[in-house]
Amino acid sequence: MTAALGTPALGSGDPVVVVGGGVVGLCTAYYLAAAGLPVEVVERRGLGSGASRGNAGWVCLSHSTPVPAPGVVRFALRSLGRPDSPLYLRPLPDPAFVRWLWRFWRSSTPDAFRRGYTAIAELNRTTFDLFDGLRAAGVETTLTRPGMVHAFLSAAEARRHLAVQREMADGRYPLPDAVTTGDDARLLDDALSSGVRAAYLVAGEGVVDPEAFAQGLGEALTASGVKVHEHAEVTGFRSPAGRVTGLRTTQGDIPCAAVVIAAGMRSSRLLSDLGQPLPLQAGKGYSFSVDLDPAPRHTLYFGERRAVASPIGTTTRIGGTMELSGNNNRLDWRRVVAVALASRHYLGPWFDDPDDLVTLIRDPWVGGRPFLPDGLPVIDRVPGHDNAFAATGHGMLGVTLGPVTGHRLAEFIRTGRRPEALGPFRFGRLRG
Numbered sequence: 001m002t003a004a005l006g007t008p009a010l011g012s013g014d015p016v017v018v019v020g021g022g023v024v025g026l027c028t029a030y031y032l033a034a035a036g037l038p039v040e041v042v043e044r045r046g047l048g049s050g051a052s053r054g055n056a057g058w059v060c061l062s063h064s065t066p067v068p069a070p071g072v073v074r075f076a077l078r079s080l081g082r083p084d085s086p087l088y089l090r091p092l093p094d095p096a097f098v099r100w101l102w103r104f105w106r107s108s109t110p111d112a113f114r115r116g117y118t119a120i121a122e123l124n125r126t127t128f129d130l131f132d133g134l135r136a137a138g139v140e141t142t143l144t145r146p147g148m149v150h151a152f153l154s155a156a157e158a159r160r161h162l163a164v165q166r167e168m169a170d171g172r173y174p175l176p177d178a179v180t181t182g183d184d185a186r187l188l189d190d191a192l193s194s195g196v197r198a199a200y201l202v203a204g205e206g207v208v209d210p211e212a213f214a215q216g217l218g219e220a221l222t223a224s225g226v227k228v229h230e231h232a233e234v235t236g237f238r239s240p241a242g243r244v245t246g247l248r249t250t251q252g253d254i255p256c257a258a259v260v261i262a263a264g265m266r267s268s269r270l271l272s273d274l275g276q277p278l279p280l281q282a283g284k285g286y287s288f289s290v291d292l293d294p295a296p297r298h299t300l301y302f303g304e305r306r307a308v309a310s311p312i313g314t315t316t317r318i319g320g321t322m323e324l325s326g327n328n329n330r331l332d333w334r335r336v337v338a339v340a341l342a343s344r345h346y347l348g349p350w351f352d353d354p355d356d357l358v359t360l361i362r363d364p365w366v367g368g369r370p371f372l373p374d375g376l377p378v379i380d381r382v383p384g385h386d387n388a389f390a391a392t393g394h395g396m397l398g399v400t401l402g403p404v405t406g407h408r409l410a411e412f413i414r415t416g417r418r419p420e421a422l423g424p425f426r427f428g429r430l431r432g
């Protein structure tokens with residue numbers, strides 16, 4: 001195939017089939033359909049029911065950070081046996097897990113961190129423009145841009161955090177010159193408690209209601225003629241001679257001109273069928289909803305405890321923790337309590353006794369952020385297949401990066417030329 005001709009078979013009349021109805025798959029389907037291609041989506045449960053459901057909904061530029069940051073492994077090791085730690089590592093006797101940790105550690109050098117940050121920040125440049133475009137096209141994105149308050153219990157930690165952010169942002173988005181300290185810090189958001197001794201606002205940062213956003217994308221797809229198969233699981237592929245010609249699903253076979261695997265944590269299994277398994281691990285996170293008075297008006301980042309709060313609809317969603325304990329969706333109530341306790345340092349005593357949480361909170365949720373060991377997603381053609389593509393591994397940033405991923409990948413599929421911004425997100429970087 002020559003690059004200029006685009007992905008082969010696109011003119012065959014068969015659809016491009018997107019596997020996975022999470023935010024990444026839905027956005028990719030949207031931009032493929034917007035380019036005039038026939039598209040189908042296959043989702044094993046309901047749209048937006050995976051990691052794209054209970055997350056914090058942040059759409060932000062100021063957290064373009066890949067998780068393997070310098071010092072993170074030391075931090076993780078200190079969490080051993082401490083399930084209340086913000087980053088909790090439960091070692092598993094699984095060679096794939098150990099290999100993943102080894103590569104994670106190797107990726108946490110200052111140079112690798114900076115390269116990863118730059119790659120994500122560059123990809124992220126057009127994120128808000130794309131959200132504006134989706135809204136202009138009638139997609140119910142639910143995006144608002146109240147700004148994000150970074151809150152800290154110690155002024156020194158706040159200053160350190162802002163200094164690192166300033167250096168990494170490198171002028172790509174506006175940051176304040178200084179942190180607000182002392183009693184004035186809590187004036188940045190009415191919900192903050194007197195325990196907050198320093199804070200700063202990053203103006204313009206956004207938030208969506210993740211469930212409503214997925215629903216809005218689903219409705220836009222249906223309206224534009226995309227066939228959406230819910231409760232249909234892809235179980236394999238027909239792929240003679242390096243080209244995928246069809247998918248086997250629990251509801252029958254679907255012929256395809258091309259396929260995009262955007263199946264979150266389950267992408268690895270599907271990619272194994274195409275000879276390219278990915279070393280994905282779940283970075284499990286927890287969230288729940290609660291009615292607070294006063295409720296936060298901004299998205300809040302609780303610096304020392306690495307927890308967050310988001311105004312979502314009429315309620316507040318509190319979330320956090322990064323748990324490396326294998327690829328499962330088991331909800332550990334101790335982690336829910338840990339997130340709630342962490343938030344009390346910043347929001348004040350919104351509950352007295354952890355036992356009261358059962359009645360105070362709604363929708364306790366656990367989700368697996370799909371993580372590759374270097375913390376960056378793969379957005380690429382699947383090696384060895386000229387019409388198979390993958391978009392997964394978005395870790396903490398799938399909602400933020402969903403539109404830009406879909407937009408760039410649709411361009412790649414349509415033209416056959418990899419957009420420059422996708423260079424750092426190739427399969428090839430994970431070899432070795």
Ligand SMILES: Cc1cc2nc3c(=O)[nH]c(=O)nc-3n(C[C@H](O)[C@H](O)[C@H](O)COP(=O)(O)OP(=O)(O)OC[C@H]3O[C@@H](n4cnc5c(N)ncnc54)[C@H](O)[C@@H]3O)c2cc1C
Pocket residue numbers: 019020021022023024025042043044045046047048049050051052053054055056057058059232233234235262263264265266267270283284285286287319320366367368369370391392393394395396397398399400401
């Ligand atoms: C606590 C928490 C808070 C977070 N907060 C934020 C945030 O504020 N901002 C942000 O940008 N990101 C956030 N994230 C990360 C974000 O949620 C993920 O990066 C994102 O949802 C990943 O989307 P996805 O489409 O890749 O995966 P998913 O949403 O998991 O979608 C994959 C879909 O594929 C389907 N599927 C799997 N296998 C098959 C198959 N064989 N056949 C058919 N369908 C299949 C699944 O059912 C699923 O619906 C957070 C995550 C957590 C856990």
